[in-house]
Amino acid sequence: MNETGSETLNSSEAGDGPVRREGGLAALSVIGAFLASACCVVPLLLVMLGISGAWIGNLTMLEPYKPYVVAATLVPLGLGFWQVYFKPKTVCEPGSYCARPRSAIITKAALWIATVIIVLAITIGWWAPLFY
Secondary structure (H helix, E strand, C coil), rough: CCCCCCCCCCCHHHHHHHHHHHHHHHHHHHEEEEEHCCCCHEEEEEEECCCCHHHHHHHHHHHHHHHHHHHHHHHHHHHHHHHHCCCCCCCEEEEECCHHHHHHHHHHHHHHHHHHHHHHHHHHHHHHHHHH
């Protein structure tokens, strides 16, 4: 408590947790999106880049797990978007971690990259035949 009787918050109490939680959710979303695309999108991109080999066929063994990985990715992706765009913002002390706009930009970029990758993985059955 300070002299006026109100409590003051240090930087860790003022909002470091939510910002780090947003970053963690964004990281989980990106990892999940890459895992969901490993069976389908990654082999197609590798072949389009001229990288080939018998080992690329092994990536298709992950196809049966794709719906589970997609579902597991959509949860942190949705929570990450909610944290970044819809949750009421906390007031940050100047110089604290949550007051740095760069961390928010990185988190938003990671969420949107994960969204693009997961949409590509979900819709590959519709657009992949156009490249054969």
